[in-house]
Amino acid sequence: MTEKIFLTTKNTLLPQIGRSVSIGNKKIALFQLSDGRITAIEDFCRLTDGPVLEGTVSGEYLYEPMRDYKISLIDGCIQDPDEGQLKVYELLIEDGDIYLKGASL
Template sequence: MRVLATKKSKLIPRIGRPVVLEDQKIAIFQVSDGRIFAIEDYCPLTNAPVLEGIVSGEYLYEPMREYKISLVDGVIQEPDEGQLKVYPVEVIDDDIFVEV
């Protein structure tokens, strides 16, 4: 199901925006080149939100531990392991829709 998540004009590049869609906590990020990603706002390694992570390129650096998560596919990069759920995003004008 595609749900209106937020407005593109409300995003700050490289800063996460929290949304709750269908009882799922999701973090939405706009990277430096303008692409927008939606990823679950929960890290399986720290049992904590990832919303406050630092974005560089298409990676989210988790602040509680020194590892990075791909915003493209949710994979936690080596030497750590794990994966977060990513959600398909569609932008129409100023509206950001997320498939949940």
């Protein structure tokens, strides 16, 4: 059986608006993309030393709110001309409940 940690329910998410959840000392930003997919990335950008939760979502990308870095919500990569990567968390969605797979912490 896969270890999983409950985060929230799908009906608490709004398309293209981030939602923050905390697991211990880790902050995770959840996003529901316009096509309905749900992604989770760490809610901290090392380039700005700040959160990414309030960034603007466009397609599969998040524009970081402090410096407008373009970050892939699929693989966490910061796009050219900048560089870096945010941790992406693997999710499990069952009956409208969203879980973090325990091994992805």
